[in-house]
Amino acid sequence: MATPTGTSLQIENDDDRSALAAKIAGRAPHEAIAALDGEGDETIAQVLEGMNPSDAVSILWEVDDER
DSSP states (O other), X not given: OOOOTTOOOOOSOHXXXXXXXXXXXXXXXXXXXXXXXXXXXXXXXXXXXXXOHHHHHHHHTTSOTTX
């Protein structure tokens, strides 16, 4: 079945999401967003969805306003 145009992309699998989450775990918010530099918005959103909401919001505050 074809994927409809305009749907959001998903991270390939849970291992990819877990690897990105581990990459930013325990880092200060500005370090976490720097570590995710180069990742797409959808990917970052999916990783943040699995985090503690307070930590995710702290990281989001570090995102560049233009993004």
